Amino acid sequence: MNALIKSATIVDSKSDFHNETVDILIEKGRISKIAKGITNPKNYKEINLDNLHVSQGWFDSSVSFGEPGYEERETISNGLKTAANSGFTAVALNANSFPVIDSYADITFVKSKAQNNAVSLYPIGALTQLSKGEDLAELFDMTNAGAVAFYDYQNPISNPNLMKIALQYASNFDGLVCSFPQESRISGLGVVNEHINSTKLGLKGNPALAEELQVARDLFLLEYTEGKLHIPTISTAKSVELIRAAKAKKLDVTCSVAIHNLIFTDDVLEDFDTNYKVLPPLRTQPDCDALIEGLKDGTIDMVTTDHNPIDIEHKKIEFDYAKYGTIGLESAFGALQTLFTTKKTISLLTQGKSRFRISDTSINEGEIADLTMFNPDTTYEFSINNITSRSKNSAFLGTALKGKTYGIIANDIIVLK
Known part of the structure; x- marks a missing residue:
């Protein structure tokens, strides 16, 4: 070319x-x-x-495309087209398909579907078999097939001993273990942030405590095992504090924040729009402010769109029963620029590659x-016409x-x- x-x-x-x-x-x-x-x-x-x-190619550490199994939500082919149109040259693909990506063959399959594409796809293998949180998946085999990390997408590991073993085992081959920050026995049936708005709207609350307990637990396990941990999509001010303290102790930990958790608070829920039903839930303005400050001082290592296409049948229903998730690739750049300078926005969109074993480049x-x-510099209102994704x-x-x-x-x- x-x-x-x-x-x-x-x-x-x-x-x-x-x-x-x-x-x-x-x-x-x-x-x-x-x-x-x-x-x-x-x-x-x-x-x-x-x-x-022109900048270096952008990277997203958390995207979901559905295929195999949920092609009605998105396909790998159209997902990569969406990523390219949105400015991303590399994406890390979550394992939340059907079947779950938890074996050598599964990693090979999704890589084959992405061949000869402008956008490079880096598969994340499931941490546990079928992402059930019971037994470790074939981590070493998936590494040999090309997996760049291990993560049961939005499924917390409730068993601390299993997380301990995962960190110890993966350290033998420099594997990156990801742990979703939620203690499910605290979050319970909560669907939105537990705060004033959850009470006003009559929706079950998911407290910040559920996230912070899990983050604290995993950081203790990380210190004990001397492993390598990534905490995806934190959403609370206290989580930022905990990770900041862990980094001061030189623990090998990184974290990300979803762009929508920087932009929106739970105030937007008053119309029960299920597009705002995300996990972790939208929190409060002080949380948003702390997350933004965490990006500025380097406590938070990267942003992600946490792009998660969901078909209309699972979104246009009662809030309690709607699936979690929003797409975010198409809006990522324009949203970040409402918070940061262009220089900082580009820095955020190009960070995180080395953590996922992706080579970095420069324009030289x-x-x-x-x-x-x-x-x-162009400004506009984001509309359905700006969406390339199969799900809207x-x-x-x-x-x-x-x-x-x-x-x-x-x-x-x-x-x-």
């Missing part, structure tokens, strides 16, 4: 051309020249877009072209966003919306 990108502002702190507006010549999938006023040498495809900015001559193209369950519908993506260049392929 050969291309010439014209008049692009580079946003990449690792680049020698950071904040400069230049032309970028790509030949055979590699950046061959960066300079002002490059002449198109061999009539290559020319990319010349309004207010074009000689490097492989792994690029996201975007306009950071977005918490961001009707929300004012800032910044749009043009597409990506990755794996020797150009994808433009």
Whole structure:
């Protein structure tokens, strides 16, 4: 693949051309020249877009595509197309399909479905067999097949001894264990944050305590085992404090936060819109503020869309019975830019790769072209027309966003919306 990108502002702190507006010549999938006023040498495809900015390719550490088993929600093919249109060149795929991805063969299958695509798919294997939380899955075999981490998506491990053994066993091959932060015996049947709004609306509450107890437990287990832990999608101020203290003790822990937990509070629930039924639940403004501060000071290592397509039959029903989840790939960039500068937004969208054993790149001559193209300044209201996903369950519908993506260049392929 050969291309010439014209008049692009580079946003990449690792680049020698950071904040400069230049032309970028790509030949055979590699950046061959960066300079002002490059002449198109061999009539290559020319990319010349309004207010074009270019960064390293973005990464999402938690996406769900449904396939195999839930293709009515999303397929791997369309999911990767959605990711590309949304600016992501790499995604880590959760194991919450049917069957659950918990074996060598399952990892091989999803990787084969993603071959020859601009977006690189990195499978996360289930931590326990069928994600039931009873017996460890084939962690080492899945590592050999290409799994980058192990996680029973949104299924907490209730047995602390099982989590202890998982951390000890995975440390033999540098495996990354993920633990969903919820103590289910505390959360019970709660469907929203336990607070004033849950009482007003008559909905069962899921208290912040349920998350914080699990986080504290897992950090104690991590200290004991000296393992390697990732805590996905934290949502409370106290969780940030606990992880900050753990990092001060030099424990090998990282964490992420879902973008919707930064933007929305449980105040949006008054209309019982099930697009806002997410797990962990939307919390309070002080929690949002603490999460944002955690991103700024590095306590929280990465953001995720926690993209989870759910078919309409499981969303357009009574709130108590609706499934948890919102899609988030298409709205990620525009939502983050309502909270952070473009420089910080790009930093957040490119963090976390090394934790999931994904190679990092920079925008310099000689490097492989792994690029996201975007306009950071356009503003718009997010609507159904902005959704590429097969399922349309977005918490961001009707929300004012800032910044749009043009597409990506990755794996020797150009994808433009």
